[in-house]
Amino acid sequence: MSVLEIRNLHATVGDTEILKGVNLTLRSGEIHAMMGPNGSGKSTLSYIIAGHPHYAITEGDILLDGESILDMEADERARAGLFLAFQYPVAVPGVSVANFLRTAVSNVRGYTEAEKNGNSNGSSGVIGSNLMPMREFRRELTAKMKEFNVDASFARRYLNDGFSGGEKKRTEVLQMAMLEPKFAILDESDSGLDIDALQVVSDGINKLATEDRGFLLITHYQRILNYVKPDFVSIFFGGRIVKTGGPEVAQMLEERGYKWVEEELVNGLVPA
Ligand SMILES: Nc1ncnc2c1ncn2[C@@H]1O[C@H](COP(=O)(O)OP(=O)(O)O)[C@@H](O)[C@H]1O
Numbered sequence: 001m002s003v004l005e006i007r008n009l010h011a012t013v014g015d016t017e018i019l020k021g022v023n024l025t026l027r028s029g030e031i032h033a034m035m036g037p038n039g040s041g042k043s044t045l046s047y048i049i050a051g052h053p054h055y056a057i058t059e060g061d062i063l064l065d066g067e068s069i070l071d072m073e074a075d076e077r078a079r080a081g082l083f084l085a086f087q088y089p090v091a092v093p094g095v096s097v098a099n100f101l102r103t104a105v106s107n108v109r110g111y112t113e114a115e116k117n118g119n120s121n122g123s124s125g126v127i128g129s130n131l132m133p134m135r136e137f138r139r140e141l142t143a144k145m146k147e148f149n150v151d152a153s154f155a156r157r158y159l160n161d162g163f164s165g166g167e168k169k170r171t172e173v174l175q176m177a178m179l180e181p182k183f184a185i186l187d188e189s190d191s192g193l194d195i196d197a198l199q200v201v202s203d204g205i206n207k208l209a210t211e212d213r214g215f216l217l218i219t220h221y222q223r224i225l226n227y228v229k230p231d232f233v234s235i236f237f238g239g240r241i242v243k244t245g246g247p248e249v250a251q252m253l254e255e256r257g258y259k260w261v262e263e264e265l266v267n268g269l270v271p272a
């Protein structure tokens, strides 16, 4: 079993403190939903877990199975088993979904390790070396595309280039299925999706939610939680988690909105 622990995390952009003491423990086999109003810092938290260099961490730690990951680069974190699906995935014209996935999978599974360490028998620096063998990769990709209802034509398309919101999210599910992370952080994977796309994304998450994988589902709305059943629901507000409970917390937010959280905070009913 794996544990990802965020301990009293404070982070700033420029002079502005955005994360103000986040405490959160994710365990494999569990789905943790995090809900909060826009601008509360949810995406910032996900970028920081993934290792985005833009933010300064001023206090606290992030531990994966007891070891701090703060000194690890983003690609090392991916190799350690962390996966982040961005709220706004970037388009990469010229790079096909298949090529992107082959490179990512090769990196995460250690095929490129020898090259990085500079002892790859002279092939260092040669583009295309130390990749997962093409045939093996193709076989796995085809199988996973079938399993996760992603159309075969996706493999040849340029990554996210002209993709609809739903297509981007399907690609993310496929990416997750190929990378097999220990922890997947999905930032607003439900926003802007029509019901069919939401179904594909939810089915994908449910299939991938195995004993040895943990999920953090960041969402503004309760909607996706009709399809994916979380074990825990946290409310993120003003740069920290102010309440954690079961699915009833999401229900309460849906009925009463975020105003109620603010009022409880002011009245000292939840810890500030
Ligand atoms: N790169 C940045 N530069 C300046 N401010 C930022 C940056 N990234 C985020 N912020 C600010 O941090 C706050 C939290 O943003 P964000 O993490 O995107 O919230 P959420 O995902 O909950 O909507 C916002 O007030 C936003 O303007």
Ligand SMILES: [Mg+2]
Pocket: 042, 043, 044, 087, 187, 188
């Ligand atoms: Mg966000």
